[in-house]
Amino acid sequence: MSSAEVEAAAETALATGDHLQASGADYEAVLPEVIRSPVNMEFAEAVETVLRDLRAQCAVRPDIRREEGTGITLWAPDGSGQGLTPHPDGTAAELLVHLADQVQDWAVETLWSEGASAIWPHCPTHPDTHPLTATVRADAAVWGSPKKRGTTVARIGELETHWSGFESSAG
Template identity: 85%
Template sequence: MEFAEAVETVLRDLRAQCAVQPEIRSDDTIGITLWAPDGSGHGLTPHPDGTVAELLVHLADQVQDWAVETLWSEGVSAIWPQCPTHPDTHPLTATVHTDAAVWICPKERTTVERIGELKSH
């Protein structure tokens, strides 16, 4: 999986469940940057080595950082993605489980969904 394809996989989850959406800019020298409504940017970096699942988790962590900071600055709940079992208490955590990149509930350690497959709510 190429870097741009991995970014698009993670961004599907952001589009499905985040109240604030980034402006996405791609540049051959800088890479891919997510821009918030307040004008701040957050560059996405590739995982230097590792599996496709590790790349997706690495990117999901970066996108989650952008989402939390942006949601907070917009004055809305800074939890993304929401845990469906424990809404408004904690976000899901990206991890590799049985060679797949998944979102888990950090409290119960249960898999909620594969990264890139979160449903809109």
């Protein structure tokens, strides 16, 4: 998709309020434009960071809408939606954890409604038993195992680089 096509698709989605229906490379190209305009940039970047992890490990992709008055909403195939709200006060790491919790709620509900394992993100040490937990450790937003307290699996936004074998082992 050329940069002119990306801009045109993003402008159309923003102007009409339509949700993002692109997939694959188109999804990756248009997503930042839909999220960022005219949302607070720190919030937009945090949303993009958390959505990297969703794309890395979740079988269901959201339709994403920027909605007047409510911000960004993730829509599931069954028509249910989850609004994403910024953390009212706090550090950048706390904002990421707050958003990761909201995206995790969306993913678990959506996976369950699709008849899939309602665990996201998967714990590499305890597959199919529990999801990872978003938390702040040493001023960084991370995914950790709730069964092994203090264990960090990956920084939020970096699941794909730390556990790239997920898709082949999940099949």
